């Protein structure tokens with residue numbers, strides 16, 4: 001166990017937890033990446049990448065202010081996989097982050113990395129909910145860590161502040177979530193536009209996290225890649241360099257559409 005943890009921390013990511021695959025095998029998410037799961041999966045090594053920075057005023061959500069975390073995750077998780085593979089050549093190690101069949105909040109909470117908020121997000125003791133989650137799924141039978149999944153303090157602030165009233169008993173009503181609406185393609189209805197305006201952001205929504213008292217003492221990220229090239233304020237009509245941005249995968253149209261709502265508002 002100590003040996004595994006030492007190897008994992010040598011990847012550069014400080015926080016790791018382990019849970020058995022059984023904890024999530026009954027609720028895997030349908031996605032293309034599912035066929036990459038190793039045969040005879042036994043355990044999941046979960047880690048978090050903190051991303052909170054003092055970025056100043058911003059009009060995209062904090063997760064999109066920093067460079068695209070999928071690429072940053074790749075650097076660290078592929079390094080961790082290489083280290084494990086060298087020590088355990090017979091075993092399989094496959095990493096995922098976000099685009100994953102693993103319900104990551106549940107896996108991270110079961111691995112002991114934090115509590116689950118009423119907003120459905122993992123809240124860690126050190127970085128609050130301002131973390132990305134990634135994991136290595138493995139055939140290596142590891143001594144299992146983790147506890148029962150624990151809820152947050154349940155103060156209800158996120159539920160009451162959610163602009164779309166999308167938080168219901170720890171469940172997210174996706175169609176009412178401003179984050180979902182701001183990231184979806186196509187024309188938006190007037191109520192949907194209003195919801196994006198209410199979130200105050202042209203990409204994603206952070207309100208349920210900004211109001212969370214468990215986020216009050218969140219530490220800034222220690223990862224250099226997530227502290228640099230911050231891109232907090234996008235202007236309507238600005239020619240967007242989407243390369244290496246979290247909104248890259250949607251192409252320019254969706255973020256340009258959202259920025260235009262704010263432009264219309266400021267012209268009124």
Ligand code: B12
Pocket residue numbers: 029061062063097098099100101102103104105106116117119120121122123129130131132133134149150151152170171172174177179180183203204205206208
């Ligand atoms: C699809 C998706 C979305 C969708 C739908 C979200 C949803 N909750 O359904 C949309 C686009 C809305 C979205 C938005 C956001 N997302 Co998102 N999303 C995902 C994705 C790809 C799958 C989530 C999913 O379908 N989960 C499965 C469903 C069924 O979970 P669920 O029903 O909510 O079940 C929860 C409860 O049952 C609870 N639970 C289970 N047992 C128990 C027991 C107890 C006691 C308790 C209390 C709770 C509990 O845990 C489950 C997990 O949350 C994950 C990555 C992944 N592979 O997991 C990222 C992920 C969850 N998203 C992430 C982020 C950052 C966001 C945003 C904050 C981005 C933003 N700023 O706009 C918002 C937050 C909105 C919100 N409050 O959820 C991060 C969360 C990091 C964290 N700290 O938890 C993830 C893990 C991506 C990553 N790799 O970092 N997301």
